Amino acid sequence: MKHTIFGPMLAFTLFFCLLQVVFVPKSAGEVRKIFTIAHRGASGYAPENTIIAFDKAVEMKADYIEMDVQRSKDGKLVIIHDTTVNRTTNGAGAVKDLTFDELQHLDAGGWKGEHFSGERIPLFEEVLARYKGKIGILIELKAPELYPGIEEEVVKKLKKYNLDKNESESIIIQSFNFKSMRKMKQLLPHIPIGVLISRQENATKQSIKDFSAYADYYNPSIDLLTEELVLTAKSEGMKVLSWTVRSPETAEFLLGHNIDAIATDYPDYVLAQ
Known part of the structure; x- marks a missing residue:
């Protein structure tokens, strides 16, 4: 008799659970993943675009490190944000006018604090080799108009490290230069491409539709972000990454929007929310 009753009861219980899975709205208790992008590494805590800043981002369990790629006078791909070395090193001059050896002799950490003295401008390839498989890498092509052919050179390095297929979305490439990003999508059709947006003219419905023809990420500054x-952007099939968090309040504001990723100088401001 017990077996006779237990069978129907078990069936009813399973059916009721199935109804709950199917009909409970996704918003009820849903955990939404927003990727934390360590902007130039954990640059709030260490000198930007240096190995120590990238290591700190890994330690803090960010999802991605973001870095800026440029090219030295003798053709080496290097990691530095400004098109000159003046602000973040003890040297002066345009990145494109200095050889890699000259760049390597600059102190890229002392400006952030004496205990960071001796940090160097990294090679792009060095960063790929060090962090592949450890953390996602968001590559920004900085002023690619200054470096003809840099897109092909970046692709060559990614292929060397088998990072050109990107099944796990471990690599994302972005730039303010939209022409360059259209080219990158042709060269690397399997890699997510992002367009960095800082002007209202690029935040219209028509411009967003145009970007969606080749971009996978629409990346507006926080000043432009609205629901x-x-x-x-999402209706056009793109993900949204906004930037840049430098306070807990800004992190809270961005987390209140249905975006996919947040670039931050302080990864813990986002991770702690």
Whole structure:
């Protein structure tokens, strides 16, 4: 008799659980993953675009490190944000006018504090080799118009480290130069491409639709971010990454929007929310 009753009861219980899975709205208790992008590494805590900043981002369990790629006078791909070395090193001059050896002799950490003295401008290839498989890498092509052919050179390095297929989305490439990003999508069709947006003219419905023809990420500055902007980008099939968090309040504001990733100088401001 017990077996006769137990069978129907078990069936009913399983059916009721199935109904709950199917009909409970996704918003009820849903955990939404927002990727934390360590902007130039954990640059709030260590000198930007240096190995120590990238190591700190890994230690803090960010999802990605973001870095800026440029080219030295003798053709080496290097990691530095500004098109001159003046702000973040003890040297002066344009990156494109200095050889890699000259760049390597600059102190890229002392400006952030004496205990960071001796940090160097890294090679792009050095970063790929060190962090492949440890953390996602967001590559920004900085002023690619200054470096003809840099897109092909970046692709060559990614292929060397088998990072050109990107099944796990471990690599993302972005730039303010939209022409360069269209080219990158042709060269690397399997790699997510992002467009960096800082002007209102690039935040219209038509411009967003145009970007979606080749971009996978629409990346507006926090000053431009609105719910309507997010909805429009997502309706065109793009993910949204906004930047840059430098306070807990800004992190809270961005986390209140339905975006996919947040670039931050302080990874813990986002991770702690």
